[in-house]
Amino acid sequence: MNKISYEVVEHLAVLSETPKGWKKELNLVSWNNRPPKFDIREWSPDHTKMSKGLTFNNDELAQLKKVLSEIDV
Template sequence: MAELKYEIVQHLATIAEGSKGWSKELNLVSWNERDPKFDLREWSPDHTKMGKGITLTYEEMQAVCDAFADFAENEELPEA
């Protein structure tokens, strides 16, 4: 199996922090020296380990943001 190379090009936001120090983050990440993509996943404190996540192109991220904006304008979240 080939080695996975990654570089966090830009940290955009920390979404949540877990009790064991891991944090859910939105970053721009270059995977295997390719163009960076938006990446949402959990990272260990030193960013040497990662959980499963999702990567999105700019266009895909824009579609997610548009869908959320439409939802937020027209819907109320149920109370927890």
Template sequence: MWSQPDWDDGNYMEWADQERLVRQDLEEINKDLRRESMTQKFEIEETIAVLSERDSAGFRKELNYVSWNDRRPKYDIRGWSEDHKIPTKGITLTADELLKVAQAGLKKLGGK
């Protein structure tokens, strides 16, 4: 049964302390939510080309056909860890975008 608090026993918090604790809890919840949203689901459908070997951090730049977050696969250029579990920042391209990049590269290099 609820009883009137005894304000003289020292077992209460000031409103400012309660607010601070609630804000700390909310910050922790937001950190967890951000961490979850940063987790990307991916599946490499096909490795098309290795563009460069391992860099100093151990990542190898590749052109792959990748499905991100259960979406339709796209062409993807980025670095990958050896086990393909950790991607670096990169770029995803549609087939039309990849074709334009390839054409621009060939034009720049003189058709080589």
């Protein structure tokens, strides 16, 4: 199995934090030296471990923003 490389290019926001210190974050992440994408997932306190997450390109994030703005929360 190939190792996945990543670089958090820009930290954008912490959405929540668990009692054990894991944080759900919105970041701009480059996966396997590819152009960075917007990424939402939980990270361990030292960013060495992560949960499964969701990645979005610019168009997908713009569409998500539009949909979220139309939802009454």
